[in-house]
Amino acid sequence: MKNKIKYGIAFMIILLIGIISINIYQPNKEQTLRGKIEIIAYDDVYDYLVECADKFMELNDKTTVTVKKIYSSDEILQELNNKDNSRVTSIAQINRMDFDILGLKKSNYLEEQQNILNTYSKNFSTYRIQQTEYDDISVGIPFTSRPLALYIREDMLEEYGYNRDEMNTWDDVIRIGKDIFEKSNGNVRIINATGDDYEDLVSLLIMQYMGKENNEELVKNQVNNMMDQLKNNNILNLTEGGEFLGRISSINAVKEIVALDVKCQWTAENVPSITHGTNKFFSSEGDNFVVLNDIVENRKLVEKFITYVMTNNSEAIEYVAQGRFFSSYLYTYKNKDSEVQLNNFIGMSPMVVLSNVEEKTRPISNYEEYINIKKTILNK
Incomplete structure (x- = not known):
């Protein structure tokens, strides 16, 4: 009789342990992600x-x-x-x-x-x-x-007697761009402005002028005036396949530059500022x-x-x-x-440059206003 009781107790303990184990180690229907x-x-x-x-x-x-x-x-x-x-x-x-x-x-x-x-x-x-x-x-x-960067073909820039350190502001870009256009007999415009590069350039200028806390209409006028100035001074390449040596762009430029099968040396740098000492960290949408x-x-x-x-x-x-x-x-x-050196790039890895821009980009004072201005200028 005592043995039967012992076996019964042992059986109940084993059964209880089994039930507990199932509940612990086998998630129920509610716990399973579906x-x-x-x-x-x-x-x-x-x-x-x-x-x-x-x-x-x-x-x-x-x-x-x-x-x-x-x-x-x-x-x-x-x-x-x-x-x-x-x-x-x-x-x-x-x-x-x-x-x-x-x-x-x-x-x-x-x-x-x-x-x-x-x-x-x-x-x-x-x-x-x-x-x-x-x-x-x-x-x-x-x-x-x-995150936006200025991509410069350094070897080509040096052929015309310049280096990246001389391109800090948009006035610098215009001055150097005019000279290179003349020296190249009108073949080279310094900044590409086709496809996504055009939109990134517009985005950058909107953010830069909004940083001065100007109203919406004033920002539109300032951006349009700067775009006219860049076009009239032969700074922008507006033709697909046209020759250029720089572009305002993001990660998509890295993919395209790495894939180039011509001998070239590109660098990724912070974008030009409106004036000396102002913010250089901007990111598009x-x-x-x-x-x-x-x-x-x-x-x-x-x-x-x-x-x-x-x-x-x-x-x-x-x-x-x-x-x-x-x-x-x-x-x-x-x-x-992320710091690996990439094909056709020299200097600091573009990933390091872009991640630094991403981390330091400031919020826009009025994001709704930014979107409205961009839609107007790009006719979207």
Whole structure:
């Protein structure tokens, strides 16, 4: 009888331990991360996001994360309209100006989204958080950034008797540019102003003149006057394929310069200032992760995946070094790999220059005003 009691007690203890073990080591349905999300992204980050999605789903096998490549912001609205009755949360890669132009909802405020910003706010520049805000409420999470630099073909500049240290202000650029245009018999204009370079130049000038706390109309006039001055003095190359030796640009210039198959030596430097001693750290609009349709059961997945993408520094730095995109997450650049010397560049690594600009860029006094001015000047 005593043995039966002992066996019974032993059985109950083993059963109890088994139940406890199951509860501890096997997460229940509520604890398991589930859901479906789709990331709508451009070519520059597509491969990186696909890699992140695959690795994330390996760690969370009850989730589905797909990535769809787009080529224009107009496709974002098309994707959103196709998701009216879907249980898939769509997250778009989009900058602030396109967000305004498309008229996307500013009401998809998520607590999970704010949790990310609260946790990692010190790893974003203040200006990048500002770019996601409407009335102090963030509608997105910073993803990529576009710190601006002056890229100069140093070997070509020296052929005309100048060096980069002489190009500190826009007056310097105009003086040197006029001389080089004459010496090259009208073949070389010092600054490129086609495609994205034109938009980056306009963005820079708007931010520089806004720094003087001028009103909107005055800033527009000052920017237009400076652009006219640069054009009239043959400073700007406005023709695709035209010859130039400098450009105001961001990470995209790194990718293009590294790929050049001609012998050349480029440097990345801080942009020219309006006058001596004024701010040289400026960044154009970066892209944000913006939730297009809030599906309650996918909220936790949204938070976890965006956090995973944002903090995946070891993989991100490889894409950054290729000039594919520039991560907004400042901790990415603590990695020594960001200092690697790149093909066709001399001097300080452009990644070091860009990360320094990203960290030191100040918020704009009135971001809504900046967007309005830019849309007007660029006719968007």
